[in-house]
Amino acid sequence: MTNSIDNCSSCRSPKSMKVHEVSTQTQTGQIGGQVSLVIDGKTIKVPLGTTILEACRTLNIRIPTLCYHEDLCVAGICRICVVEVEKMHTLQAACSFPVTAPIVVHTHTRKVRHARRHILDLMLSDHYGECYSCSRNGTCELQTLAQEYGVDFYRFGHPSESTHKVDRSSHSVVRDMDKCILCRRCVRTCIDLQEVGVLEAINRGDHTKISTFMDKQLADVVCINCGQCINRCPTAALKANDPTDDVWAAIDDPDKHVVIQTAPSPRAAIGECFDLEPGTPMTWQMNTALRECGFDAVFDTNFTADLTIIEEGTELILRLYKALVQGDQKVAESLPQFTSCSPGWVKYIEHFYPDYLHHVSSAKSPQQMFGALIKTYYAKKRNIDPSKIVSVALMPCSAKKFECNRPEMVDSGYKDIDYGLTTRELAKMIHEAGIDMPKMEKSDFDDPFGTATGSGVIFGASGGVMESALRCVVELVTGEAVENIFENARIEPVRGFEGTKLAELTFDKVGPVPDLLKHLVPNWDWMKGVTLKVGVCHGTANAKKVMDDIIAGGPFSKCHFIEFMACPGGCLGGGGQPIPTSEAIRAARARAIYAEDESSTVRKSHLNPAILDVYHEFLTDGPCGKTAHKLLHTHYIRRGKYIM
Amino acid sequence: MKAMHQGDLTFSSIDPNAGLKRAIQMKRIDIIGEISRSKMRGRGGAGFPTGTKWNLAAAAVAPKKYIVCNADEGEPGTFKDRVILQEFADLVFAGMTIAGKAINALEGIVYLRAEYTYLLSHLEAVLDQRRKAGLLGSSIGGDESFSFDITIRMGSGAYICGEETALIESMEGFRGEPRNRPPYPVDTGFMKHPTVVNNVETFAWAACIIARGADWFNAVGTDKSTGYKLFSISGDVQRPGVYEFPMGIMVSDLLKEVGGSDAKAVQIGGASGHCVPASEFSRTCAFEDMSTGGSVIVFGPLRDMLDIAENFLEFFVEESCGQCTPCRIGNVKLLEGVRMLKEGTCSMTYLKELLSLGETMQLASKCGLGQSSPNAFLSIVRHFKPEIMGRVNL
Numbered sequence A: 001m002t003n004s005i006d007n008c009s010s011c012r013s014p015k016s017m018k019v020h021e022v023s024t025q026t027q028t029g030q031i032g033g034q035v036s037l038v039i040d041g042k043t044i045k046v047p048l049g050t051t052i053l054e055a056c057r058t059l060n061i062r063i064p065t066l067c068y069h070e071d072l073c074v075a076g077i078c079r080i081c082v083v084e085v086e087k088m089h090t091l092q093a094a095c096s097f098p099v100t101a102p103i104v105v106h107t108h109t110r111k112v113r114h115a116r117r118h119i120l121d122l123m124l125s126d127h128y129g130e131c132y133s134c135s136r137n138g139t140c141e142l143q144t145l146a147q148e149y150g151v152d153f154y155r156f157g158h159p160s161e162s163t164h165k166v167d168r169s170s171h172s173v174v175r176d177m178d179k180c181i182l183c184r185r186c187v188r189t190c191i192d193l194q195e196v197g198v199l200e201a202i203n204r205g206d207h208t209k210i211s212t213f214m215d216k217q218l219a220d221v222v223c224i225n226c227g228q229c230i231n232r233c234p235t236a237a238l239k240a241n242d243p244t245d246d247v248w249a250a251i252d253d254p255d256k257h258v259v260i261q262t263a264p265s266p267r268a269a270i271g272e273c274f275d276l277e278p279g280t281p282m283t284w285q286m287n288t289a290l291r292e293c294g295f296d297a298v299f300d301t302n303f304t305a306d307l308t309i310i311e312e313g314t315e316l317i318l319r320l321y322k323a324l325v326q327g328d329q330k331v332a333e334s335l336p337q338f339t340s341c342s343p344g345w346v347k348y349i350e351h352f353y354p355d356y357l358h359h360v361s362s363a364k365s366p367q368q369m370f371g372a373l374i375k376t377y378y379a380k381k382r383n384i385d386p387s388k389i390v391s392v393a394l395m396p397c398s399a400k401k402f403e404c405n406r407p408e409m410v411d412s413g414y415k416d417i418d419y420g421l422t423t424r425e426l427a428k429m430i431h432e433a434g435i436d437m438p439k440m441e442k443s444d445f446d447d448p449f450g451t452a453t454g455s456g457v458i459f460g461a462s463g464g465v466m467e468s469a470l471r472c473v474v475e476l477v478t479g480e481a482v483e484n485i486f487e488n489a490r491i492e493p494v495r496g497f498e499g500t501k502l503a504e505l506t507f508d509k510v511g512p513v514p515d516l517l518k519h520l521v522p523n524w525d526w527m528k529g530v531t532l533k534v535g536v537c538h539g540t541a542n543a544k545k546v547m548d549d550i551i552a553g554g555p556f557s558k559c560h561f562i563e564f565m566a567c568p569g570g571c572l573g574g575g576g577q578p579i580p581t582s583e584a585i586r587a588a589r590a591r592a593i594y595a596e597d598e599s600s601t602v603r604k605s606h607l608n609p610a611i612l613d614v615y616h617e618f619l620t621d622g623p624c625g626k627t628a629h630k631l632l633h634t635h636y637i638r639r640g641k642y643i644m
Numbered sequence B: 001m002k003a004m005h006q007g008d009l010t011f012s013s014i015d016p017n018a019g020l021k022r023a024i025q026m027k028r029i030d031i032i033g034e035i036s037r038s039k040m041r042g043r044g045g046a047g048f049p050t051g052t053k054w055n056l057a058a059a060a061v062a063p064k065k066y067i068v069c070n071a072d073e074g075e076p077g078t079f080k081d082r083v084i085l086q087e088f089a090d091l092v093f094a095g096m097t098i099a100g101k102a103i104n105a106l107e108g109i110v111y112l113r114a115e116y117t118y119l120l121s122h123l124e125a126v127l128d129q130r131r132k133a134g135l136l137g138s139s140i141g142g143d144e145s146f147s148f149d150i151t152i153r154m155g156s157g158a159y160i161c162g163e164e165t166a167l168i169e170s171m172e173g174f175r176g177e178p179r180n181r182p183p184y185p186v187d188t189g190f191m192k193h194p195t196v197v198n199n200v201e202t203f204a205w206a207a208c209i210i211a212r213g214a215d216w217f218n219a220v221g222t223d224k225s226t227g228y229k230l231f232s233i234s235g236d237v238q239r240p241g242v243y244e245f246p247m248g249i250m251v252s253d254l255l256k257e258v259g260g261s262d263a264k265a266v267q268i269g270g271a272s273g274h275c276v277p278a279s280e281f282s283r284t285c286a287f288e289d290m291s292t293g294g295s296v297i298v299f300g301p302l303r304d305m306l307d308i309a310e311n312f313l314e315f316f317v318e319e320s321c322g323q324c325t326p327c328r329i330g331n332v333k334l335l336e337g338v339r340m341l342k343e344g345t346c347s348m349t350y351l352k353e354l355l356s357l358g359e360t361m362q363l364a365s366k367c368g369l370g371q372s373s374p375n376a377f378l379s380i381v382r383h384f385k386p387e388i389m390g391r392v393n394l
Ligand SMILES: Cc1cc2nc3c(=O)[nH]c(=O)nc-3n(C[C@H](O)[C@H](O)[C@H](O)COP(=O)(O)O)c2cc1C
Pocket: B041, B042, B043, B044, B045, B046, B047, B048, B070, B071, B072, B073, B074, B075, B159, B160, B161, B162, B163, B164, B165, B197, B198, B199, B200, B202, B367, B368, B369
């Protein structure tokens, strides 16, 4: 079990939202860094500084929690977790009580039960909303506790009218503060995990509420739409902006051709909405379920992930060539190149580091590339009027909803992507259609985009974009199979959940320039002996670390290419993924993703036959060529963080 | 606002720097020993033994330590710190300087209540004089190893910032909200450094104790509550103001002194304290009986006890920091309940629910505010049963 105390010493939350960091100095009653305590008559030995809550969990004693979240520092404010500690005259919050001396704990005495009931009753007395008309019905932590503690009437009343206006201004996040229990998990998420700091508690006493800067609507502040706060909100106070009604309407309209592309991460997580273990892959069953729901075609976003690799990789090669061979100073200043596929990250850098936007690859995200191709290439190939196509994107992400609504995303001549749907929303549609997804037959994706490669799949995990890019660049430059360098094409140095990672790779030999790139570079001789340095980070708090390191001239400033993902763990931890989330759940999803990669027949983007077809038939001036630029590349906005 | 105190205060009779001069000659351990022997307990309300607090901070191994003077005086009915700061600032600063020497801190900070901004220029002037006199700054009293200086930080008007961890949080630039405990400030305080937070009056007495000796101090008061204490007396009395009494004084004796003998009830310890009826006026103002920071609010025979409860609860509904559920919403429910009682719409069953809720608030709140906010309500219901029960909707 991770000790939550370890990871909160550096985060930005105030110390009122943290628990004690226990020093390793000798304390009384401690045996070799361990301390022994008694909980409900059971004796247990734990490392010094373990909280009562953690100790209880090791003993499988259930302590209710609301403001506590494994990913966050410990606030100790909802008080639902109180327990009785002998010799202390008040009850203690189990989540924030570090054990430093032998104590005797009782977890369900009369006082404890009464206090917990009262706390629930108080929350409900201040909670406007009805469970049956609520998007969190069945996944709400408050509801679950009310049920567990046998709440069968409103002891202290229940509001009969709304006191807060719902904020629907954001394309991504809806705030319904009538359902807020002030646990501040969103506040800690936004500042500690994401370093954005959109949300904070304001006012005192019963006027306390969660607010944005000057109480502006969410669309008008620096929110990056990552939805991490949604994933950690115990109630429906925060939820994604849900377009399922519009999607159903399109499906029901016989005049419309409704297509859906599915990103790699939802398939590794959607099973959780059907009571399957996290990490149960549902790729092929989900395809069938989507067709059952009425989608006319089901595509794999991995196809455009592969395309992203080609475009972004080519862009990198061009930047390197111009900087290293042609001595172009301006281009040299745009290294390291930053990835652009995470729209949360893109908005983050637009707000917080606008002077560094020239580092960001101009390649669109896979979702938007696909959007542009569906209403052009696909429409032409299938002879469908693009104005009749409704293009839906199944994404693990709430920021993708914002991205598809960016005004510049209309390069096909239409809105490239009509609706961004999250994993949770699709699960709801499938439930609504009465489909038992896990029992569906397996079926493949639709042509002409076919089955993508394993490289596309691993985009879902932090480090995946980098791994795919490296597989591709290594083979394109050396002409040798990547398996000769990395066993089974696993590029381990960029994998895993470490917040920031650095890796490097020296090109000892080079091969001939492949056909795809012949129009761009004459030979690879200039790459011989070059050490390619790359970086990876996930969660914008880590992105901030990397950016500040670059500004300070640290090791990340020496990189050539850096992958940035807005969400902790990468897309598999996206703001549209099933709730709850934790490091263990994200790791299970990652395992499903890497397994799908290994079972793919083609595992490198540049070997994907459908990609080669697109360049052959449609993007005929090649990667980073004119057509590619029009459809597959974009530009960014210097937003800054000062808001009028 | 004019400072007013009734009768002579011991502080007037003591040379404000006598204690500091003695302390310069003393070893740290002896300073703490003297304070410990005096058995003085904190004058801010909670009554933690001051010697123990200083000792813990002195024992903490850290490169930097702080002395903080809690001058946030926000408890309703408390105004003695204002008088001390206005008339005996030197004594307070001397006490802080002695504490600095005792725990080896180089910096002291006064956290001054926003409403006391008008005292700022006076206090700054006193600090300047002390610097000029070599009583602050480096080499205090010629001792090269003894440096200490004091700065003043303004509060921003929240009662909760008087709670020591919220005060520190506020000094660090955050919302004034109490921290999880442990750790205590003596271990992890301001900017993570060991910090002694004491009340204004505590520092003033500390300077007196070092000047006159522990025996002089603990000869007064009771065994568990030694020394003199300043009391802020307000309400239905003939002579309100700041008084000095020995600790352990009986409520009835106190009332006699201030001209409030016909009182129906007395609130000891401010809004978060206890309300005692006339039948219990033989109780004492002492840590072993009714702990107090010195606030005594007297209620005359015509007062409606529900008005009093309502008034205190309105205060807590406003002043709760809003962090934790029992306090943030609990106080609202108690206030609503008192208003229902006043209107005659509160049933016996609901009154019992509220009493039980009050107990939860005492037990489960994160800090002293929520833990003590139901006290007034609970004690009023307990002590004035006939008056309250008559209002219940049967
Ligand atoms: C809600 C609340 C408000 C407080 N306000 C004050 C205050 O205004 N002044 C003060 O000296 N102590 C106040 N205290 C007590 C302090 O937390 C702390 O115990 C005290 O400053 C310690 O000093 P002492 O030991 O010298 O009394 C308050 C405590 C609580 C819970």
